[in-house]
Amino acid sequence: MTRLIVAAGGGGDAVAAAMLDTALHGDDPALHGEKAERAGPAVILTYAWDRLLVDPVAGPRAPSDFTGLRELASGVLAVPATAAPVPPAGSTLPRLAAELPHTFVLIDASRGVEGVTAGIRDLVAHLAPESIDLLDVGGDILARGDEPTLQSPLADALTLAACSRIDAPVRLLVAGPGLDGEIPVDDLRPRLGERVLTFGPAQVAAADRVLEWHPSEAAAMLAATARGERGVCEVRGSGLQVPLSDGSPGVHEADLGAALHRNELARALLTSASLDEAERHSREICGYSEIDYERERSAAALRAESTAFELDRDAVLEGLDRFESAARARGVTHTSFRRITEVLGVPGSARLALRDLLIEARPEQYAAPLWRLRRPA
Structure with a gap:
């Protein structure tokens, strides 16, 4: 019996999809009872869209950006562990496939919603899945499209529109409400339905x-809150502050039809036939395309990736002390390694080395997979 999970925005949503599948259907008797029926891992349909920290090329990757993809059926391409992105592009999907038991199938956004819909239909016809879930971490899939805090609506809008067009029931799930920092939890709460589960330590283990190296901040916060971390986490960009609350490790069902009715961008994309057309709608409705932002920064990302960089331990720890002191004054209790990378001016290629340095120097502050700020003396 096969299950299909569509990772609405790619990246961390794909990791969360694997966590969700393990929590709901894993073969650990401690999670489901000794007599629970054991099922194989789900198939996860996802973008290869890792943003500039991993992939210095703007936008989602197409099949032509990989070597070694595996054809499951006509129009259905899986990303196995042996696949590789064509330089200078990057992708976390081959490593995810190597470290998780799930099958990762590539969403091709190059033909807009028409293409995404065709891909889902082909996959459903091939798998005949017993269930289809559309999963979003954070809840920006429930946005209208004009919210000032919204940053990355395009991927979610494409998958929402496509899933609304297939002739099969799709359950829309939101994990970690508010953890993407795009829609405040108070705004999301009326749009959420029944809580399906609450992640705990055993279910994210x-x-x-994967979360030792994967750059997703939302998935990292989801796992950390499942282990009991609470407070305020400062994340990417301008220092966005995300509450880590008792509701953060929850997974809620939401009404897919209502989400589509609310999401003006998703409705506009229903008949889009190219990514360029989808971007035009995003600029008209949201005032921007997130891929334009990536294009503006991609040249700098490529230069940073090609420049040799060495970490100076003393300078790193001094810089961290300054950041922690200022962040504590802002009420921050946790941060991500991605945020530390930004504030210390460390290129993405050195992020894992920076993480290892900090954990070795101050292991008591590691709140896997986040960083806990030291309390003032």
Whole structure:
């Protein structure tokens, strides 16, 4: 019996999809009872869209950006562990496939919603899945499109529109409401339905090794809150502050039809036939295309990736002390390694080395997979 999970925005949503599948259907008797029926891992349909920290090329990757993809059926391409992105592009999907038991199938956004819909239909016809879930971490899939805090609506809008067009029931799930920092939890709460589950330590343990290296801040906060971390986490960009609350490790069902009716961008994309057309709608409705932002920064990202960089331990720790002091004054209790990378001016290629340095120097502050700020003396 096969299950299909569509990772609405790619990246961390794909990791969360694996966590969700383990929590709901894993073969650990501690999670489901001794007599629970055991099922194989789900198939996860996802973008290869890792943003500039991993992939210095703007936008989502198409099949032509990979070597070694595996054809499951006509129009259905899986990303196995042996696949590789064509330089200078980057992708976390081959490593995810190597470290998780799930099958990762590539969403091709190059033909807009028409293409995404065709891909889902082909996959459903091939798998005949017993269930289809559309999963979003954070909840920006429930946005209208004009919210000033919204940053990355395009991927979610494409998958929402496509899933609304297939002739099969799709359950829309939101994990970690508010953890993407795009829609405030108070605004999301009326749009959320029944809580399906609450992640706990045992249910996120399967992704522990992945979250040691994967750059998704939302998935990291989801796992950390499942382990009991609470407070305020400062994340990417301008220092966005995300509450880590008792509701953060929850997974809620939401009404897919209502989400489509609310999401003006998703409705506009319903008949889009190219990514360029989808971007035009995003600029008209949201006032921007997130891929334009990536294009503006991609040249700098490529230069940073090609420049040799060495970490100076003393300088790193001094810079961290200054950041922690200022962040504590802002009420921050946690941060991500991605945020530390930004504030210390460390290129993305050195992020894992920076993480290892900090954990070795101050292991008591590691709140896997986040960083806990030191309390003032």
